[in-house]
Amino acid sequence: MTATAGWTPDQPIVSLKDVHKSFGELEVLKGVSFDVMKGEVICIIGPSGSGKSTLIRCINALNNIQKGSIKVEGQEVHDPKLDKLELRKKVGMVFQQYNLFPHKTALENVMMAPVLVLKQDKADVEERARKLMAKVRLQGKEDNYPGELSGGQQQRVAIARSLAMNPDVMLFDEVTAALDPETVKEVLVTIKELAQEGMTCILVTHEMGFAREIADHIYFTDRGVIVEHGPPATFFTEAKDPRTKKFLEQIL
Amino acid sequence: MEDYFRELAEQAPRWNFIWMYDERQQGKILSGIWMTINLSIACVIFSVIIGVVGAWMQGAKSAIVRGIVQAYIQFFRNTPPFVQLLFFYFALGQFTPAVVGEDGWTVTPIISNVGWAIIALSFFAGAFNVEIFRAGIEAVPDSTREAAESLGFSRLQTYTEVVLPLAFRVSLPALNNNLVNLVKTTTQALAIAVPELLYQARTIWSDFPSAQYPTMILVWVVYILLVGVLVFGMHRWERAMRIPGYGQ
Ligand SMILES: Nc1ncnc2c1ncn2[C@@H]1O[C@H](COP(=O)(O)OP(=O)(O)OP(=O)(O)O)[C@@H](O)[C@H]1O
Ligand SMILES: [Mg+2]
Numbered sequence: 001m002t003a004t005a006g007w008t009p010d011q012p013i014v015s016l017k018d019v020h021k022s023f024g025e026l027e028v029l030k031g032v033s034f035d036v037m038k039g040e041v042i043c044i045i046g047p048s049g050s051g052k053s054t055l056i057r058c059i060n061a062l063n064n065i066q067k068g069s070i071k072v073e074g075q076e077v078h079d080p081k082l083d084k085l086e087l088r089k090k091v092g093m094v095f096q097q098y099n100l101f102p103h104k105t106a107l108e109n110v111m112m113a114p115v116l117v118l119k120q121d122k123a124d125v126e127e128r129a130r131k132l133m134a135k136v137r138l139q140g141k142e143d144n145y146p147g148e149l150s151g152g153q154q155q156r157v158a159i160a161r162s163l164a165m166n167p168d169v170m171l172f173d174e175v176t177a178a179l180d181p182e183t184v185k186e187v188l189v190t191i192k193e194l195a196q197e198g199m200t201c202i203l204v205t206h207e208m209g210f211a212r213e214i215a216d217h218i219y220f221t222d223r224g225v226i227v228e229h230g231p232p233a234t235f236f237t238e239a240k241d242p243r244t245k246k247f248l249e250q251i252l
Numbered sequence: 253m254e255d256y257f258r259e260l261a262e263q264a265p266r267w268n269f270i271w272m273y274d275e276r277q278q279g280k281i282l283s284g285i286w287m288t289i290n291l292s293i294a295c296v297i298f299s300v301i302i303g304v305v306g307a308w309m310q311g312a313k314s315a316i317v318r319g320i321v322q323a324y325i326q327f328f329r330n331t332p333p334f335v336q337l338l339f340f341y342f343a344l345g346q347f348t349p350a351v352v353g354e355d356g357w358t359v360t361p362i363i364s365n366v367g368w369a370i371i372a373l374s375f376f377a378g379a380f381n382v383e384i385f386r387a388g389i390e391a392v393p394d395s396t397r398e399a400a401e402s403l404g405f406s407r408l409q410t411y412t413e414v415v416l417p418l419a420f421r422v423s424l425p426a427l428n429n430n431l432v433n434l435v436k437t438t439t440q441a442l443a444i445a446v447p448e449l450l451y452q453a454r455t456i457w458s459d460f461p462s463a464q465y466p467t468m469i470l471v472w473v474v475y476i477l478l479v480g481v482l483v484f485g486m487h488r489w490e491r492a493m494r495i496p497g498y499g500q
Contacts, residue, residue: 060402088404099399102498103417113403116413147497158399165403 007074013038013200014059014169020067021054028054030224031068036169041201043211046221047247052204055221056171059202060091072169085117092162093171096178098154100146106157107133107142110164118165125164132160136190152183156190163194170194172203208251212236220244261462268462271470277456277463284452285474291369291448292435292478298374299434300427303381307419308411310386321382328379333372334440340372341365341444369441377434384426388419421493428486432479449474 012035021029028051036042044052057063059070061077061084070077072090100109110129114120133142136156146154155175162170172191176184188210195201195214205211211218212232219229220241228244229235236252239245254273261268271277309321328336345368350361363371392415400410442451453471457464 062398062402085404085406088402091402093399093402095395095399097395099393099395101396101399101414103421103495112413113405116409117404145496145498147495149497161403 009038011074012036012071013040013073014202015071016059016068017070018068019055019058019065019070021051021058021063021065028224029058029065032221032224032226033068034219034226034229036200036202038168038200039198040216041195041203041214042217042219043215044202044204044219044221045206045208045211045247046227050221051224052221053173056093056173056202056204059169059171060093061087062093089118089165090168091171092165092167092169094155094158094162094173094175096174098146098151098158098178100154100158100161102146105143105145106138106149109146109157110160113161114164129160129164132163133157135163135193136160137186150183151179152186155179155187159187159190159194169200169202172201172205174204174206176205176207206251208236208248220247222247265462266465268460269466270456270460270463271467277460280452280456281449281467281470284447284449287366287447287452288438288449288474288478291366291373291438291441291446292482294370295373295377295434295438296431298370299377299381299431302374302378303385303427304416306378306382307385307389310382311389324375325379325382328376329383333376333437334443336376337369337372337440337443341368344368365441365444365446369438369444369446373434373437373441376437377430380430380433381427384423384430385419387426388421388423389415391422392418421490421495424486424490424493428483428490431486432482435479435482436475 014036016035017033019029019032020027032051032055034042044055046052054063058065059072059077061082065078072087075087076082077087100106101112104112107126107129110132111122111125114125114128115122130142133139136159138153138156138160141149141153141157146157149157159175175191176187179187184207188207191201191203192210192214203211203215215232217229218232218235220227220235220239220243222243228239228241230238236248239248257269257272261270271281306321306324309317312318345361345363348361348363350359352359396414396418397410400414405413438448439450441448442454445451449471453467457467
């Protein structure tokens with residue numbers, strides 16, 4: 001990956017400062033700031049509609065912002081001169097609804113971006129894609145179409161598809177929310193392995209037990225602001241803000 | 253065989269299968285069928301191209317481009333193809349240059365009546381195809397497009413690799429219907445004297461009224477077969493394009 005001029009790995013890999021985002025009249029993010037260091041895993045939790053998805057979508061420029069700054073490896077994401085492709089190479093994203101390409105097999109889904117976007121050699125990509133399929137424990141499912149896979153399997157293909165681009169940061173937006181309880185675990189195991197290998201991860205999740213287990217830092221958002229944050233050890237036991245307490249009481 | 257039909261024509265004067273024994277009439281029928289097939293194939297191809305390009309232009313940023321496509325669709329969808337053929341040939345045909353032959357007095361327009369028929373009918377069916385493909389494109393979820401975008405696909409790559417292949421599958425049944433209609437509409441090219449099957453059939457039965465019934469039956473049969481082949485092919489194609497576990 002090409003290093004961005006001026007950025008060194010001891011600086012935050014993702015840095016948000018006073019981010020504001022509105023959809024028309026509706027202000028969804030009202031000044032969000034946080035830093036993520038390389039290799040860190042952070043979890044964002046909060047009630048529905050508090051702007052978690054919007055926040056994560058702003059980080060890879062699927063949404064624009066009105067004010068503030070988002071930097072990935074020192075590069076301003078919302079700089080109009082930014083080459084979006086450079087950003088997309090660094091940041092991988094996994095969606096709640098998997099969003100696989102239904103007309104391509106699992107393996108083709110994983111191979112498509114490196115071949116088309118990065119113009120890598122097809123045979124090399126295939127070899128890597130097969131390894132990634134094994135990594136997400138989907139050996140033997142390479143030639144199945146998304147419609148022939150379970151939700152949990154599709155989501156793991158989606159993770160492999162993102163990893164095929166060799167990103168530096170992975171964004172996960174409630175990736176287990178559409179799954180039934182038995183399959184949630186298989187996806188969480190995959191994410192956990194990634195985190196343990198040192199992948200920088202930003203997760204939106206409702207799985208509190210999981211957040212507690214893998215997060216280095218937890219952020220609680222409500223109505224477009226970060227209400228409270230801290231490492232899991234203290235966050236769950238020593239929440240001070242009444243909104244956080246209420247949320248945790250409901251969910252735990 | 254020929255003798256049988258000759259005898260039949262004598263015994264039953266309304267059942268003169270003239271093209272079964274008269275070579276000249278047989279030639280007319282065959283060239284009519286050939287013209288109909290060519291006309292159909294050309295119009296199918298051009299109308300599909302118009303459909304894809306038009307649907308793509310409908311997604312353009314420029315309001316002017318979208319307005320032009322919309323005006324085109326309204327014009328061709330809301331007027332009879334018969335009138336369109338006459339208009340193209342007699343009105344627009346006036347303004348296209350003509351080539352004067354070597355003898356100095358024969359004038360051949362660079363676009364023949366067959367050419368105008370192909371143009372008019374392609375634009376006619378193309379207007380429907382634009383709408384058909386647009387509906388298909390709209391059926392592709394935004395989230396699928398976003399997934400491509402977040403993987404670094406360019407707009408064009410997203411369109412050609414993800415949106416079109418999915419939209420096309422959704423569009424096939426409606427496209428199928430429209431193309432069947434198109435093949436049937438080629439008969440209207442006789443308005444500008446395109447020598448397709450119906451045109452030839454009419455010349456036969458005006459010369460030989462005794463051949464009217466058999467020739468009409470022949471026209472029916474040929475169209476049933478032609479459309480049958482088209483529908484069969486389209487269904488085969490639909491089946492070949494089907495994605496396991498998707499959209500059923
Ligand atoms: N494209 C959009 N246009 C208009 N409003 C939007 C759009 N996307 C999101 N919103 C609004 O922004 C607010 C925050 O939405 P967001 O999806 O970020 O919430 P969330 O925290 O992810 O919620 P959930 O937990 O339900 O996924 C909501 O009120 C939503 O209606
Ligand atoms: Mg959300």
